[in-house]
Amino acid sequence: MPLSIMQKYPSFENYYKMVPKGKNDTSSYDLRAYYNSNPQAAMEFIKPGTHAPDTYKLPNHITFSNESMYHNEKTPGGKWSFENGKDVFYASPLNIKNAGGADKLQKYFNEKEPNVKLIIPKQK
Helix, strand or coil, X not given: CCCCHXXXXXXXXXXXXXXXXXXXXXXXXXXXXXXXXXXXXXXXXXXXXXXXXXXXXXXXXXXXXXXXXXXXXXXXXXEEEEECCEEEEECCHHHHHHHXXXXXXXXXXXXXXXXXXXXXXXXX
């Protein structure tokens, strides 16, 4: 009888011990839900140069987006796009709040996402 998918992979607790610092923040990313939904992809995520999907970003994540399963009317995320050969992020008011203001969000993108064009909505 073939092994079930969860028998092929370590428990979440053992998996979490393998996740490198910098990728193991569970305060703004639902790493457990990611692992439980796709342990094979989650195992790939621990390798250098890899990125996890927005699906499991929590509303307090600085680049929380409408691709997250937690995006809703009360916690509207920003929107990722690809325009003219470039990644673009349309920030939501929640992204600005999470960053501590538009200037800090721009600084984050300048430092952490330098190849992404950030669009900040006009302030009312």
